[in-house]
Amino acid sequence: MPAQDFVSPDSIRAQFSAAMSLMYKQEVPLYGTLLSLVSEINQQVMAGQPEVAQALRWTGEIERLDQERHGAIRVGTAEELATIARLFTVMGMEAVGYYDLSSAGVPVHSTAFRAVHEQSLHISPFRVFTSLLRLELIDNPALRELSRQILAKRQIFTPRALELIQQFEREGGLNADDANTFVAEALHTFRWHHDATVTAEQYQQLHDQHRLIADVVAFKGPHINHLTPRTLDIDAIQVGMPAKGIPPKAVIEGPPPRRCPILLRQTSFKALQEKVAFSDQHGAAGGSHTARFGEIEQRGAALTPKGRQLYDQLLDAAREALGGVPADANAERYMALLKDSFQVFPDDLAQMREQELAYFRYFPTERGLASRSDTGRPTSLQGLIDAGHVHFEALVYEDFLPVSAAGIFQSNLGDEAQSNYGSNANRDAFEQALGKSVQDELALYAQSQQRSLQACAKALDLTGL
Numbered sequence: 380m381p382a383q384d385f386v387s388p389d390s391i392r393a394q395f396s397a398a399m400s401l402m403y404k405q406e407v408p409l410y411g412t413l414l415s416l417v418s419e420i421n422q423q424v425m426a427g428q429p430e431v432a433q434a435l436r437w438t439g440e441i442e443r444l445d446q447e448r449h450g451a452i453r454v455g456t457a458e459e460l461a462t463i464a465r466l467f468t469v470m471g472m473e474a475v476g477y478y479d480l481s482s483a484g485v486p487v488h489s490t491a492f493r494a495v496h497e498q499s500l501h502i503s504p505f506r507v508f509t510s511l512l513r514l515e516l517i518d519n520p521a522l523r524e525l526s527r528q529i530l531a532k533r534q535i536f537t538p539r540a541l542e543l544i545q546q547f548e549r550e551g552g553l554n555a556d557d558a559n560t561f562v563a564e565a566l567h568t569f570r571w572h573h574d575a576t577v578t579a580e581q582y583q584q585l586h587d588q589h590r591l592i593a594d595v596v597a598f599k600g601p602h603i604n605h606l607t608p609r610t611l612d613i614d615a616i617q618v619g620m621p622a623k624g625i626p627p628k629a630v631i632e633g634p635p636p637r638r639c640p641i642l643l644r645q646t647s648f649k650a651l652q653e654k655v656a657f658s659d660q661h662g663a664a665g666g667s668h669t670a671r672f673g674e675i676e677q678r679g680a681a682l683t684p685k686g687r688q689l690y691d692q693l694l695d696a697a698r699e700a701l702g703g704v705p706a707d708a709n710a711e712r713y714m715a716l717l718k719d720s721f722q723v724f725p726d727d728l729a730q731m732r733e734q735e736l737a738y739f740r741y742f743p744t745e746r747g748l749a750s751r752s753d754t755g756r757p758t759s760l761q762g763l764i765d766a767g768h769v770h771f772e773a774l775v776y777e778d779f780l781p782v783s784a785a786g787i788f789q790s791n792l793g794d795e796a797q798s799n800y801g802s803n804a805n806r807d808a809f810e811q812a813l814g815k816s817v818q819d820e821l822a823l824y825a826q827s828q829q830r831s832l833q834a835c836a837k838a839l840d841l842t843g844l
C-alpha cells in the first residue's frame with residue numbers, strides 16, 4: 380500500500396475523540412448537559428471579553444476549543460499499559476510526563492497520552508490521563524494475588540483492534556476503511572461494562588482495600604471514567620453548575636483566578652451510581668459501583684521550570700496555611716489563602732515573559748511584515764516586540780498537575796478512606812511497564828517556543844531570533 384493512501388494519525392485521533400464523546404454522551408447523559416453549559420459560557424466570554432477571543436485567534440486555539448477534551452482510564456497490568464501505548468500511537472499520541480499519585484494515597488502512577496507537536500495539537504488536542512494500578516502497594520498478600528489472577532485473565536482489546544495495531548506497525552499506517560474499523564474497535568476498550576468479573580464478595584474485599592482497586596480489577600475493561608471539556612471561565616462554570624442540577628466538588632484545583640491564566644484549573648462532580656451484575660448474580664444487576672464522574676477545566680500558560688517552581692511553592696504555602704485538605708468546610712478560606720499566596724506571581728504576560736516564568740509563541744505582525752526591507756528596523760526580539768513587529772501569546776499548557784489530579788481522584792473516590800502509601804514514585808518501573816520512556820513535557824514546550832521563533836524570523840527575513 381503506498382504511503383499516500385494512509386490516513387494521518389492526527390485525523391484518526393480527531394475521529395476517535397469525536398466517537399468517544401458521542402459514546403460518553405450516551406453512557407453519561409450529564410456529560411451532554413455539561414457540554415452545553417461549557418459552550419454557553421465560552422460564547423459569553425468571547426463576546427464579553429474580545430481580548431480573550433483575539434488571543435485565541437492568534438494561537439489558533441479558537442479552532443480547537445469546541446473539540447478540546449481529555450479522558451482518563453486506569454489499567455491493571457504492565458501488558459495492558461504497553462498495548463494501550465501502541466493503540467494510542469496509531470492515533471499519534473505519545474506518553475508525556477510521569478505522575479506519582481501514591482504520595483496522595485492513590486495506588487497508581489500515571490502518564491498523559493497526547494500529541495506533541497503544535498500542528499498536531501491544533502488538529503486534535505485530545506489526551507488521555509492513563510494510570511497503572513500498583514498491586515505492589517496492596518498490603519494484603521492474598522488480595523494482591525487474587526487481583527493479579529483476575530487481571531491476568533482479562534483481555535481489554537478486541538482481536539480486530541490488536542490486528543490493526545500490528546498492521547499499522549508493520550505497514551506504517553492505515554487506509555481510510557481500516558482507520559474507521561480501528562476507531563470502532565478501539566472504542567470497545569473504553570466502554571462501560573455492567574457485568575463484573577468478580578463475585579459480590581470479591582468486589583467487597585477489593586473495595587474495602589481501596590475503591591480504586593475495585594474499579595480497576597472488578598471489570599472487563601478500563602472504562603473511560605470522565606471526559607473533560609475546556610472552558611474559558613471555570614469560576615462561572617463552578618457557580619453555574621448547581622442550577623443545572625450538577626453539584627461541583629468543594630474547590631477548584633490549581634491556581635487561583637487570574638487575568639492571565641496559568642497551567643490548569645479543574646473542578647469535577649461526583650460519579651454516577653452504576654448498576655452492576657456480579658459474576659455470582661447471573662446477569663441480574665444486583666450491585667452498584669461508582670465509576671464515572673464529570674470534570675471541567677480551564678487551561679492557561681505552560682510554565683518554565685522557574686515558573687513551575689514558583690507555582691509549586693505558592694500552592695504548598697497556601698495548603699500549609701490551611702493546615703488540611705481543602706473541603707466543603709474550609710473552601711472559602713482556602714480560596715482566600717490561595718489568592719493571597721499567588722499575589723507574588725505576576726499576572727501580566729509581558730512580566731511573565733521578562734521573568735522567564737512561562738513559554739510563549741511569537742507571531743509576525745502586519746507592521747513587522749511590511750517593514751521587512753526597512754534598513755534600521757530592530758532585529759532583536761525585544762526590539763521587534765517594542766516596535767510592534769512581533770506579537771507574543773502564552774503557549775498553552777497541555778499536561779496535568781499531580782496535586783490537582785490527586786484532588787480529583789480523592790473527591791470522586793470519596794474522602795472517607797484516606798490511604799497512606801508514603802511517597803513511592805517509581806518512574807523506572809512505570810517506564811519498564813510502558814516499554815519506553817515518557818517524554819519530558821518541558822522539553823516539548825521549549826521546542827514549540829523555539830519553532831515559533833524560527834518561523835517568525837523566517838517570515839521577517841531575519842537570520843535568527
Ligand code: OOG
Nearest residue numbers: 451508779783784787788
Ligand atoms: C484520573 C484523575 C486525574 C486529571 O484531570 O487530573 C485527572 C482518574 O481519576 O483516573 O483526570
Ligand code: NI
Nearest residue numbers: 451508607674
Ligand atoms: Ni481529568
